[in-house]
Amino acid sequence: MSDIYGLVRGPLAVVAILVFVVGIIYQARQFFSLTRERPVVLPPASVLGKVGQSSGPSLNAINNSILGVHPYLTVITSIVHACLVLVPIFLLAHNVLLYESLGFNLFAFPEPVSDAFTLIVILGGVFFFLRRILVRRVRVITTFYDYFILLIVVAPFLTGYLATHQWFDYQTMLIVHILAGEVMLVAIPFTKLKHGLLFFLYRYLMHYEHSLGSGTRVWSYSKLAK
Amino acid sequence: MIIAERKPLDEIKDMVRGYKRVLNVGCGGCTSICLAGGQKEVNTLNADLKKALGAEDVHLEIDGFVIERQCNYDFFEALDEKAGNYDAILSMACGVGVQFVAERYPETPVFPALNTVFCGADRDIGWFEESCRTCGECVLAETGGICPVTRCAKGLFNGPCGGTRLDGTCEVDKDTPCAWYEIYKRLKAQGRLENILKIKPPRQWENQTRRSLVQEDYKQRYIG
Amino acid sequence: MPDQEKKPVDTAAIASMLKKKEPEMKRVLNYCLRCSICAESCFLYMAHDGDPQYMPSYKVINSLGKLYKKKGNVDREFLEGIKGLVWRNCVLCHRCYCPIGIDIPRMIDFTRSICRSEGVYPEQDGGESWL
Numbered sequence: 145m146s147d148i149y150g151l152v153r154g155p156l157a158v159v160a161i162l163v164f165v166v167g168i169i170y171q172a173r174q175f176f177s178l179t180r181e182r183p184v185v186l187p188p189a190s191v192l193g194k195v196g197q198s199s200g201p202s203l204n205a206i207n208n209s210i211l212g213v214h215p216y217l218t219v220i221t222s223i224v225h226a227c228l229v230l231v232p233i234f235l236l237a238h239n240v241l242l243y244e245s246l247g248f249n250l251f252a253f254p255e256p257v258s259d260a261f262t263l264i265v266i267l268g269g270v271f272f273f274l275r276r277i278l279v280r281r282v283r284v285i286t287t288f289y290d291y292f293i294l295l296i297v298v299a300p301f302l303t304g305y306l307a308t309h310q311w312f313d314y315q316t317m318l319i320v321h322i323l324a325g326e327v328m329l330v331a332i333p334f335t336k337l338k339h340g341l342l343f344f345l346y347r348y349l350m351h352y353e354h355s356l357g358s359g360t361r362v363w364s365y366s367k368l369a370k
Numbered sequence: 371m372i373i374a375e376r377k378p379l380d381e382i383k384d385m386v387r388g389y390k391r392v393l394n395v396g397c398g399g400c401t402s403i404c405l406a407g408g409q410k411e412v413n414t415l416n417a418d419l420k421k422a423l424g425a426e427d428v429h430l431e432i433d434g435f436v437i438e439r440q441c442n443y444d445f446f447e448a449l450d451e452k453a454g455n456y457d458a459i460l461s462m463a464c465g466v467g468v469q470f471v472a473e474r475y476p477e478t479p480v481f482p483a484l485n486t487v488f489c490g491a492d493r494d495i496g497w498f499e500e501s502c503r504t505c506g507e508c509v510l511a512e513t514g515g516i517c518p519v520t521r522c523a524k525g526l527f528n529g530p531c532g533g534t535r536l537d538g539t540c541e542v543d544k545d546t547p548c549a550w551y552e553i554y555k556r557l558k559a560q561g562r563l564e565n566i567l568k569i570k571p572p573r574q575w576e577n578q579t580r581r582s583l584v585q586e587d588y589k590q591r592y593i594g
Numbered sequence: 595m596p597d598q599e600k601k602p603v604d605t606a607a608i609a610s611m612l613k614k615k616e617p618e619m620k621r622v623l624n625y626c627l628r629c630s631i632c633a634e635s636c637f638l639y640m641a642h643d644g645d646p647q648y649m650p651s652y653k654v655i656n657s658l659g660k661l662y663k664k665k666g667n668v669d670r671e672f673l674e675g676i677k678g679l680v681w682r683n684c685v686l687c688h689r690c691y692c693p694i695g696i697d698i699p700r701m702i703d704f705t706r707s708i709c710r711s712e713g714v715y716p717e718q719d720g721g722e723s724w725l
Binding site for chain 2: 186187188191192351
Binding site: 174178210213214217276279280281282284285286287290335336338339342343346347349350363 | 615617618621624625626627628629630631633634635644646649651652655691693694695696697
């Protein structure tokens with residue numbers, strides 16, 4: 145048993161973290177090599193002032209935003225995603241491990257906070273699972289893969305929670321937890337989970353909102369006339 | 371939507387005569403819908419041109435291609451790859467599309483295969499009717515939803531003039547209803563006749579110069 | 595292009611069109627989280643009482659997604675089958691909103707061009723109105 149623990153905690157963890165980091169860098173590099181900046185063409189200054197006895201900005205802008213259209217979903221998904229990213233980084237136990245391995249550690253949440261955040265992620269998983277099953281428009285575009293991805297994400301949190309509270313055999317649960325975490329790390333750069341990265345990268349392609357750069361990158365195989 | 375019609379074949383023939391390889395580019399937007407410049411019309415025109423020029427012993431190599439909009443460069447990607455292989459381009463878009471294509475490929479002669487005729491509505495299959503002159507100063511609120519700029523022969527903002535016949539038609543053409551008589555009837559039926567008495571100041575005639583517009587919400591993007 | 599309707603589909607040509615855009619397309623199809631948030635941004639979806647067939651992601655997944663999965667190995671019936679999704683169900687107004695930034699109309703446009711290359715496009719003067 146302790147052999148397995150040693151393996152998942154030692155070499156496997158190193159491999160998983162390396163794959164994660166290298167994978168992320170690889171994906172980002174791929175993105176930038178497959179896209180290129182397109183120059184922005186600005187309208188003549190006169191246009192910006194001239195036309196339009198305009199109505200001014202809409203008073204109901206928020207109604208048309210995702211927050212306005214899906215208030216609950218927006219709030220839930222934002223909180224769940226925040227917890228999902230924060231908990232693993234600022235968990236006390238993880239920071240103890242970090243200190244033991246590398247001699248430094250980050251700030252850590254108090255245990256009850258981590259506990260609550262973990263539960264939020266697990267409940268979020270349940271929420272997204274039910275949503276996939278119950279909401280027709282989500283169901284019609286859901287594939288087995290989407291459930292699988294959900295499982296990969298929730299597993300480390302669920303097993304971590306169970307291990308912390310020692311509900312089943314602690315040693316086994318801990319090993320399963322570490323494995324699940326490693327699977328997730330490895331999966332992030334190479335599955336849909338890379339949306340954590342691409343969410344930001346794709347803003348280089350979007351000129352209409354929350355752009356990065358001027359949002360004018362285009363896929364580089366597009367042969368543009370000058 | 372923008373309504374267009376194909377130019378006479380002889381006119382198109384004269385444009386492309388003398389070019390060896392021509393690409394006829396259709397548009398998937400308005401001119402497809404008004405049945406003037408979609409994929410089907412591209413095929414038809416190409417066949418017609420080959421036949422007509424063939425009869426004069428002129429060999430024309432003409433290919434057809436359609437992009438979804440010729441008025442938006444986002445749709446030009448596939449055309450960009452092809453355009454360079456041709457001596458001339460024939461566009462079956464409206465005037466907007468033709469100019470956009472010509473601007474995109476400044477070294478290639480670009481010819482219009484259509485005449486752009488008006489902004490209009492679909493009355494029935496293949497039947498379109500002009501309903502807006504895009505004057506930029508809409509008065510439909512006061513005219514019972516009938517556009518005097520488009521429908522009145524004189525484009526009068528305040529009417530009717532003295533040329534309305536007794537039967538309610540226009541002095542210019544006995545088949546054309548007087549727009550202002552139509553407006554009168556509609557407003558009367560709605561009990562809003564007082565609208566016709568309002569004097570509307572002269573138009574700014576802004577459409578005499580080229581117009582350009584940035585929507586309010588997007589101005590920030592261009593001011594930077 | 596005439597008489598293409600009767601010819602068998604040139605699957606190699608479709609495959610090469612797909613190949614050219616593969617880096618982008620593969621990413622988009624794999625990137626879509628199937629969250630359905632794009633639905634309400636489509637006026638056609640709203641106008642059809644929330645019929646999922648008008649949901650932007652649905653249209654891409656079931657047209658280009660399938661084409662890509664089959665690597666272009668499709669028959670005319672397939673192309674005729676997706677024609678409604680990419681023409682009747684989408685007017686390419688570019689108003690759809692993807693929270694993670696997928697350019698949906700670009701994919702629809704690409705699907706249309708694949709259909710067009712095989713002579714599959716709406717017959718506007720046929721029985722069905724497409725707009």
